[in-house]
Amino acid sequence: MSKKLKDSNLEVHTDGGIHGSHENKIAMRDLLNDKGPGFCLAKWTQVTMHLGQGLTHSCHHPVAHKIPLDELKENPSALHNTSFKKSIRKEMLNGGRPTECDFCWRIEDNTGEFSDRTLKSLDAYSVHDHDSIVSMSGDEDVIPKYVEVSFSNVCNLKCSYCGPSFSSNWIEEIATHGAYELTDNKYNGITDVQYKDSEDNPYTDAFWQWFPEASASMHTFRITGGEPLMSKHTFKVMEYLLANPNPNLDFAVNSNACVPDKLWKKFTTLSNELLQTKSVKGINLFVSAESVEEQAEYSRYGMDWNMFTENVEYFLDNVDGARVTFMAAFNVFSIPSFKKLLEYVLFLKQSYNGNGLAEWFEECGLNISYTYQDKFMTPIFKDRPRAEWSNRVAIDIPYVRHPKFLDANIITLALVQDYLYPAAEFMYKNTTTDGWDDGLGFLANESLKLRRILIDILQNIKDQTAPDNTTTNQSISAKRVDFVKFVNEYDIRRNLNFLETFPEMKEFYRICELECKKNETVNENQQ
Numbered sequence: 001m002s003k004k005l006k007d008s009n010l011e012v013h014t015d016g017g018i019h020g021s022h023e024n025k026i027a028m029r030d031l032l033n034d035k036g037p038g039f040c041l042a043k044w045t046q047v048t049m050h051l052g053q054g055l056t057h058s059c060h061h062p063v064a065h066k067i068p069l070d071e072l073k074e075n076p077s078a079l080h081n082t083s084f085k086k087s088i089r090k091e092m093l094n095g096g097r098p099t100e101c102d103f104c105w106r107i108e109d110n111t112g113e114f115s116d117r118t119l120k121s122l123d124a125y126s127v128h129d130h131d132s133i134v135s136m137s138g139d140e141d142v143i144p145k146y147v148e149v150s151f152s153n154v155c156n157l158k159c160s161y162c163g164p165s166f167s168s169n170w171i172e173e174i175a176t177h178g179a180y181e182l183t184d185n186k187y188n189g190i191t192d193v194q195y196k197d198s199e200d201n202p203y204t205d206a207f208w209q210w211f212p213e214a215s216a217s218m219h220t221f222r223i224t225g226g227e228p229l230m231s232k233h234t235f236k237v238m239e240y241l242l243a244n245p246n247p248n249l250d251f252a253v254n255s256n257a258c259v260p261d262k263l264w265k266k267f268t269t270l271s272n273e274l275l276q277t278k279s280v281k282g283i284n285l286f287v288s289a290e291s292v293e294e295q296a297e298y299s300r301y302g303m304d305w306n307m308f309t310e311n312v313e314y315f316l317d318n319v320d321g322a323r324v325t326f327m328a329a330f331n332v333f334s335i336p337s338f339k340k341l342l343e344y345v346l347f348l349k350q351s352y353n354g355n356g357l358a359e360w361f362e363e364c365g366l367n368i369s370y371t372y373q374d375k376f377m378t379p380i381f382k383d384r385p386r387a388e389w390s391n392r393v394a395i396d397i398p399y400v401r402h403p404k405f406l407d408a409n410i411i412t413l414a415l416v417q418d419y420l421y422p423a424a425e426f427m428y429k430n431t432t433t434d435g436w437d438d439g440l441g442f443l444a445n446e447s448l449k450l451r452r453i454l455i456d457i458l459q460n461i462k463d464q465t466a467p468d469n470t471t472t473n474q475s476i477s478a479k480r481v482d483f484v485k486f487v488n489e490y491d492i493r494r495n496l497n498f499l500e501t502f503p504e505m506k507e508f509y510r511i512c513e514l515e516c517k518k519n520e521t522v523n524e525n526q527q
Contacts, residue, residue: 002134003034005127018127020445025114028122035134038097040104041121043089044133047080047144048224051203052152052194053165056082058144059120060398062100069202076210079203081141090138103401110459113452119445125219145219149207151233152199155226157256157302159288160490161331161406163188166226169302173493180489182482183519187403199232211237215246222252222286229259229267238270245279252284254327257311258303264311272319283322286396287312290328291337292344298501299333301494309344316352316392323392324348330453331400332408332483335415336504339423346430346441348393353439391439397449399456405482408453409460412469412508416457419504424450469511470518480512481519 009027012018032039042059049056054072055064056079065085071078088098097105104115120126125145136142155167164171170188179186215221221237228234234253241251251274253267274280289296289308297303312324326345328334334341361368401407411420427450432441464473471477487498487509499506 003031004131004134005031007031010127018122018124020119020122024122025118028127029114029118031130032117032121036092036095038095038101038105038117039092039134040101040117041126041130041133042117043085043092044136044142045126045129045144046120046146046148048148048150049079049203049207050150050153050165051201051207052150052199052226054201054203055165056080056085058085059101059116061103061116061401062098063402067203072202072206075141076206077141077143077214079206079210080144080147086138089136093134093136093138103399107452107456111452111455113455114448143214143217145217146222147214147218147220148222148224150224150226151204151228151231153194153226154199154230155256156230156259157227157300158494159300160333161299161329161400161403164190165194168194168226177493180486182405182485183478187482187486204233212240212244215249218246218249220250220252222254222284224254224286227256227259228253229255229263235266235270238267238274241274241279242270242277245277247278247281249280250282250284251280252286254286254288256300256303257287257308257315264314268315268318271315271322275319275321283319285315285322285324286327287324288327288329289341290330290334292340293337294501295333295337296341298496298498299331301496312348316348321392323394325393326395328395328397329400330397330408330450331406332411333406333502335408335411335419336502339419339426342395342423342426342430342442345393345395349442350440352392354392355437355439357436357438358440391443394443395446397446397453399453403482403486405479405486407479409457410476410479410483411457411461412511413461413465415505415508416454416461420454420457424454427451468514470515477515477519480515484509484512484516 008031010018010024010031011021011027018024032041040059044058046058047056048058048060048064049067050064054067054069056067057064058080065082067078067082071082075081088100091098101117104117107113107115108117121130123146129145150166153164153166153168153171155162155169158167158169158173162170164174171190171194174188174190179189223231223234223237225231238251241249255267257264271283271285275283287308288300291299293305296305296308315322316324326341328338328341330338358368399408408420424447427442427447430441431444431447432438460473460476461471464471464476466472471480490496491498499509502509
């Protein structure tokens with residue numbers, strides 16, 4: 001018989017919450033492994049639906065799969081409970097490690113770090129469902145506690161690591177210029193065709209049949225894209241929640257924060273109304289940035305960095321109690337300026353986050369200050385609105401693995417030394433201590449994400465560098481070849497200049513060109 005939560009060593013707060021401490025991560029990992037080495041609660045409790053294409057997956061690491069229309073016609077909950085996903089659940093329940101979850105196996109087997117299998121299962125939307133899930137067969141239809149939905153791919157940006165499935169601007173480019181020609185394949189050919197009117201299709205129809213009942217059991221509902229603020233369904237959901245309050249629901253929206261001013265202000269106003277009327281428990285705005293200024297605008301084509309920062313701060317100023325989380329999709333283009341992004345996030349944390357102890361110290365008459373690496377701040381809490389949440393500004397650092405040529409594990413040791421390691425060191429020197437400066441720096445879990453990436457990248461570099469600084473790892477070499485091919489074509493199509501925008505990466509680019517020449521020589525010798 002599988003262990004239950006009460007049989008584990010998890011430390012539970014008096015309010016039922018479970019802290020993400022190191023000890024609890026160990027206990028959660030052990031509890032999952034008691035059921036099987038591939039068992040993960042997220043396969044039941046979490047879902048991302050791409051309704052414009054009819055795709056679904058649970059956890060962002062596995063590739064999304066098609067929702068069969070025949071299943072959906074009989075059962076709208078097939079948005080989450082497809083026959084394919086049920087087969088993966090059964091594999092997990094019976095001791096298997098599904099192939100689609102290989103990122104977690106790579107972390108667990110090669111680094112000794114906690115994988116997202118542990119972290120996602122420990123989240124508040126998952127952990128309390130453990131006991132019911134371990135007793136399931138895998139055939140059940142379940143209501144997910146954490147729901148992400150993309151209503152369409154309409155978007156005003158063309159991010160380098162995105163594609164036609166998630167950006168209408170990418171569709172236009174590929175329709176005009178075709179796919180990017182790489183070594184053995186084509187990048188961003190149009191394969192997942194959106195419905196002609198992707199805002200209204202059988203998948204969105206099923207969603208509105210399913211959502212009213214399902215939302216009552218949700219912990220978190222999050223809208224992604226495309227660009228959500230360019231979809232009518234986003235505002236329809238917000239208006240539905242105003243008319244049908246759910247005070248236990250955390251509501252979240254992803255955004256590139258570079259939409260027309262009218263849409264941004266409408267979203268800000270509705271967000272404030274939802275909080276002030278207590279129609280939802282909380283609001284979290286997820287904004288996308290993994291570098292800064294010109295380098296961010298290069299990678300996230302169509303972005304205006306100044307507009308981005310102005311809109312983020314406008315939202316924080318005008319939606320009292322709302323939270324902003326930076327989604328830093330870490331990739332090759334992040335390397336040179338990632339530390340600068342962290343400095344901006346730290347500035348916002350120090351400007352908007354609360355700290356009850358520090359506020360009380362001030363009320364008692366103390367003049368207090370906190371010293372951070374490269375920063376100094378004297379918080380004066382009485383001069384700003386009291387924060388409902390101590391952690392109004394946060395950062396998450398997901399690791400871009402697709403497309404493979406933008407996976408940061410292709411970089412050189414020199415780039416790690418000069419840029420990545422200093423960024424990780426900056427985070428840890430500015431990581432807060434529970435019970436003292438909470439909220440005024442990075443959380444331990446935030447810093448852990450970058451540490452994990454750093455270790456994974458070093459695993460791919462260690463003992464695999466040739467005398468000419470190319471790599472002896474054939475997989476990494478192939479990715480570097482495709483990186484050069486992609487960047488060269490990307491610059492031509494968009495009238496950009498990689499070497500001018502990323503002068504810090506000139507030597508890396510030269511090494512990638514050398515990888516191209518070496519591969520050409522090998523191919524010639526094989527003919």
